[in-house]
Amino acid sequence: MSAPDFELNRNAFGRLVLTAANGEIHEGVVPVRAFPIAAPEEGIALLGEDGHELAWIDRLADLPAQLRGLVVDELARREFMPEIRRLRQVSSFATPCTWEVETDRGETSFVLKGEEDIRRLGTSSLLIADAHGIQFLIRDLAALDRHSRKLLDRFL
DSSP: OOSSEEEEEOOOOSEEEEEEESSEEEEEEEEESSSTTTTTTTEEEEEOOOOOOOEEEGGGGGSSSHHHHHHHHHHHHHOOOOEEEEEEEESSSSSSSSEEETTTEEEEEEEEGGHHHHHEEEEEEEEEEEEEEOOOEOOOOOOOOOOHHHHHHOOO
8 A cells, every 4th residue: 555645634614625746735626436336445536626637546445544534524425325225115117106215324215207217237236316316226136125126127
């Protein structure tokens, strides 16, 4: 594990500030995952306010704990993608319909506008967008219980 060639801190307003190896300071830095679903702990770009990459992090685990904490905290502020663990029920098999689900963040319900709002990500993952644009993730279809898979099969 080699030390990063930059420093990262929060300013008085809570925004990330990156100090490059050459001493250049960049405020309002935003971490962005290259592969948020397939490899969330790898490939993270630190972008400046203009959207240009300032630094690249190959693996979060390689960062010192304090630096890793700042990046992980900032990613959590930006990203909201609940993971569906179980489908409790759907109001109808025709869209639009209301889905009642259990997620890693608790129970909720949302409206599925159309079947086109369910996207496959590889062979075993799905990304479902609700009527408000919130993205829900099903990481592994095979890990769902039988009832959930049966409900979901009606939409796939």
